[in-house]
Amino acid sequence: MTQTKTSQDYAEVSQSIKSIFDLTSRIDERVKLIMRKQDQMEEKLDERLANIHELEGRLRLVESNKEDIEKEVESLRDTVHNMELGLQAVEIQTEGHEGKWKTIISFAVQIAWVILAAYLLMKLGIQAPAVP
Secondary structure, X not given: OHHHHHXXXXXXXXXXXXXXXXXXXXXXXXXXXXXXXXXXXXHHHHHHHHHHHHHHHHHHHHHHOHHHHHHHHHHXXXXXXXXXXXXXXXXHHHHHHHHHHHHHHHHHHHHHHHHHHHHHHHHHOOOOOOOO
16 A cells, blocks of 8 residues: 555656646746747837937937028028019019010001901902091
């Protein structure tokens, strides 16, 4: 009986050791998975930090050149304003020329009609009516 008890105890201890070994193996696998995920997160965090530092550097550069940028923007505004004024002057001048050309073309068409009417009257042998 002691021998069966001892072998039974031995079997239980062996089973417990095997269960503990399986449990530690699963825990070890999970710890490895957590460590890989942590490494990935650290890499992402490092990338983000590098991006933030780069953006900070760019922002400092822009802020240090703020006055120069404002002067350049003001200069561009003045240039655009001057161009608008010049364009308006050209538009006004063009409108005046359009009126002149319309008058000239209208006069030329009237003269052409008069010449055509005189030619027809001459060919048909009709006297022109008296002008009052």
